[in-house]
Amino acid sequence: MNIENIKALGLWPDSKKTTTNKGLAELENLGYNLFYIGKNADLYSCPGDEAKVLLVRSDRTSVFDIPLNLEIEGKGKIQTAISNFGASFAKKAGIRTAILDENVSSDVEEFERCQMMELCKPLEAEIEGEVVQFELIFRNYLTGSLFEAIKNGLDPYGLNLPSNLTEWHKFDSAIFTPTTKGIKDEPLKTSSVKEKFPEIISSLEKLFNDFTAFAKTRGIVVVDTKFEIFVDKNGSWVLGDEVLTPESSRFIALEDFEKGNFISMDKQILRDFGKKENWKEQSKSLKAGEKLQVNVPQEIKDKILNGYKTILERLSK
Template sequence: MKISDIVALGLWPESKKTTSKKGITELEGLGYNLFYIGKNADLYTCPGEDAKVLLVRSDRCSVFDIPLNLEIDGKGVSQTAISNNGAQFAKESGIKTAILSEKIDQSLSVAPRCQLMELCKPLEAEIDGDVVQFEFIFRNYLTGSLFDACQNGNDPYGLELSSDLKQWHKFETPLFTPTTKGIKDEPLNSALVREKFPEIISSMEKLFKDFTAFAEENGIVVVDTKFEIFIDANGQWVLGDEVLTPESSRFISLEDFNNANYISMDKQILRDFGKANNWKEKSKELKAGEKLEVDVPDSIKNTILNGYTTILNSLSK
């Protein structure tokens, strides 16, 4: 299937720029053709007529939607394995993901970075007169941007939280804090979105609760996670490719958490480093297609990679 066929099916937004660059030689030689270069992964069309694409994760890194010149050797392989585990966990909970059980030839050197994906389009709906796409975020603890909002008396999700709540307060039931998906993620009223997608939200909430319990039994605290929902060619909703991974969730080892040592085992480490080094401000000078040149110590890279490895080893079923 060609990219033109994918666009014709309404499964690829024309606004997303495709590339004419050649991809990995061993894939191109088998009829997989690179058509999109993302911040952290690339997409290839597949030989044959089936509506699917090949996702190939790189070792590239990004934070705050800023493309970086940074790569961490081995991150792409670990992330793919964690994503496959997350998809399997969702499947056992009765939730379909866009990740296909079919695999490419496992003898290929690039195989550990690859996932065959069903072609889908993002879930969209009208909210306050605008058609938006969504990120469905669930939180077990009060921290990050939501804690800051509470401290400042803001209520971006209509949750009516008390300003007296302390950081790292644990919620009896996970909070649902949806946002739009776009250049800037805007908070949405939690109850309003829940009313629009009651089945999806209740399914995601249960998945998050079950995964939280499973992770804690295996020594990891799940702080929060983000789910992205897509619509397949049959009009059914499915989960995206980042299912309960360090790219979509925040994980802390149970031992560290119990000692009030809130060190993340995910890309939050890189976010914190980037925040300390003013990457957001520096990125404003980037031109289209440029990456921010950053100097990240090996200690930071190793901490991130070790965190991914620990998550993979602890949460593999």
């Protein structure tokens, strides 16, 4: 199904620019046609009439939704393997993802980067008078933006958390902190989103708790995770492609966590470096289609790649 057919079905927003560039010759020769170049992955239309696309992960890397001129060799393959594991874990819990069981032939050179995806629309709903898309975030520990908010006397999610909680406080049960999905993620009241999607939130909460318990047996502490929900052609909800991966979650090795060394094994390493280098401010001058030119030490790249490798090895052992 080509991109024009996909658009006609309402499964691709006009706001997302497509490309006329050719993709990998091997895939193009098999009838898969590149139509979108993302920050970290490329999308190809597929032969036939089914509403599906082929996602091919690159080694490109981004943070804070900023496109960077940064590649970490080998990351795409490992990330795809972790994504497949997360989708399988969700499937065993009775939750569908947009990742299909089928794939391109294993003879394709880039097979390990490929995932066949069902084309779906982002979940949208009206919350507090505005139609929004969602990022559904569950947290086991108080850290990051929520800790900063509480420290400054704010209550962005209406959770009424005590103001004297310290960083890395462990919640008795995971808390739910939804945001909008967009150029800037805005906090939403937890109760409003739960009321809107009780079955979805309940299912995701159980999935998050089950995965947290499983990961701990494999030597990984799950700090938090973000789920993105889509709606298929039948109106049923499904999870996106980044399910319980280092792109959507924060993972810390159990042995480090128990020593009080809160060293992430995920993209938080790059986020922390980007904060020091003031990438957000630098990116404000970028024009459409431009990438921020950054200089990332090999040591940082190696830490990220080794973290991804450790996550995959522990989860799938």
